[in-house]
Every structure is written in structure tokens, then in C-alpha cells.
Amino acid sequence: MGWGEINGGPLNPGNLGQSSTHQQGFFTYSTVKTALINDEKSATDATAIANLPASYPVAGTNFVMSNAEAKALGLLAGNAPGNDGAVGFNSTANYTFDPNNRAVAGAFDFVGLAEHELTEIMGRYGLGQNGAASGRFSPLDLFRYTSPGTLDTAPANGAYFSIDGGNTNINSFNGTGGGDLSDWLGLTLDSFNHNLTIGKELDVTPGDIVEMDAIGYDLAAPEPATFTLFGLALAAVVGLRRQTAVTNVAQFNAARLCRTDRPKCPVLVSRVLGARNDPCRGIVSQIQLL
Secondary structure, three states: OEEOEEOOEEOOOOEEEEEEEEEEEEEOHHHHHHHHHHOOOOHHHHHHHHOOOOOOOOOOOEEEEEHHHHHHOOOOOOOOOOOOEEEEEOOOOOEEOOOOOOOOOOOEEHHHHHHHHHHHHOOOOOOOOOOOOOOEEOHHHHHEEEEOOEEOOOOOOOOEEOOOOOOOOOEEEOOOOOOOOOOEOOOOOOOOEOOOOOOOOOOOOHHHHHHHHHOOOOOOOOOHHHHHHHHHHHHHHHHHHHHOOOOOHHHOOOOOEEEEEEEEOOOOOOOOOOOOOOOOOEEEEEEEEO
16 A cells, blocks of 8 residues: 555556556456356355356457456465555545544545545456456456346446346446446445545445455455454554645545546556557556546
């Protein structure tokens, strides 16, 4: 985790939060489907698996997924070397860090922001975010519908998340107007929205839990050590925050944030996704102040 930086480098100008995700590929649809079936542990999993198509609508589709998700699904060893990704946060923005007081006027809910970025490293991304011109999808795209029985296979408005073949709209995906296509459109307050609202608590909602469950994660009560580690990390952030001079918050647009993505590659590439088909295996996701 970086404070005012990410992975040893600067945040892009104006970014509130930014994440870099390492990913694995390529996988066939059959491999991904089998991995999801083998991971079945909950009612959500059972419903999601029962409604997976026999074959993916796009022939010859290449699937990729984050390192963390590949580990969760048994497609990458849990002790594989290297990290799964990195996150960085703007050190001059005004945050509330108090988990018991997350709706503070003029402050961003840091817990909600961190949950947003960390779940992307866990694999909460897909269509349009895989660093290639076309033909790359992620497990999340298996639950992206435009209507009952019709999967969304190209960037579009009106797509929604469903685990029962498109019959139930759990939440609406962001459209083509800007930001990540795998974030929520923002019809209600939510940590996973493509626009994060200042002064509001941004929770991980029941629909968000269903989403993470469906793509390979399991519900479990955190061990006591988990709370301890989170507390230490939060304390470190607060300490760093207090050492940093806060610039005028008016420089930020206090109402909304937008998200943009680009491939993470050893060479410079266009910020426009799909500008070139390159062999990159990483993506960079950012929250940028409007």
C-alpha cells in the first residue's frame, strides 16, 4: 500500500486512489467453468454454476483473472511468488478513517475507498479492463447480462449483474459514459460504485458479497489476527496522514469521482483501452477526481 505513491512511483495527477493488479492467463471457458464448479460452497455458488452457459457466446474467448482470484479458484498456487497487486492513495485528500463514523461532511470514506480498490485486485473487473483490444474476458463477465438469457459480451449501457441467468438484476453495471465497466452504475450508495460520493458512508452491500462469492471467494468469519492487521494498517495510514500537509480540499470536486483504466506494460501505451494488442498481464485502475 502506498501513501501518496503506488509501487514506488507517483500517482497519476489528480488521482484519489489507484490500484495495480497482476493477472494470469490465458484460460479457456471450460477451464474457468470447471474451476468455479470445483469451488462451489454456498447457495450463491450453486445458483451461479447452475446458470453458466454450456459454451461462451464468443468463440475462442481468452479468459484472464487476477492472481488473487486464480489462487482462490485453484488455478495458481496459494504460495506462488510475487505479490497480487498494489494500491496507492492520495495523501492530500480529506478522509475519515473512523470505521464507526464514515459519513463526515467534506471527507471521503477511506474504508469504502480501500474496499473498492482491494476488491479489484481480488478480481472484481472484466470487460474492457483486461489490457487488450478484444477477446479477453474475466470470470465476472459470466454474470454480466443485458436481458434474461443474454450475456453482455461488448461494452454497452444497461448491463447488470445476475447469477440466475439474467432473471434477477442484483445491481446495474456502469455504462460506456466513463469509468470502469465492472463498477456499479451508482443508483444507490455503495463502495463498488464507479462514482464515490464525498460525505457518505460507502458500504460493501449484500449484493457486493454475492458478487465476490460468485467469482470465487468464500464467506468466512475473519480470524482475530485479521482485525489486528487491519487496525495496524489503518493506524499507519492515519499516522502518515497527520504528517502530510493537507492542501485546500476545494481543489477537488467534492461531489464525484471517476475511474479510468489502462494496461500496465513495460512500454508506453495509449490510455484508450484496446489501442494496441500487447502481451501485458497487468492492469492499472485509478480513481480520479473530476
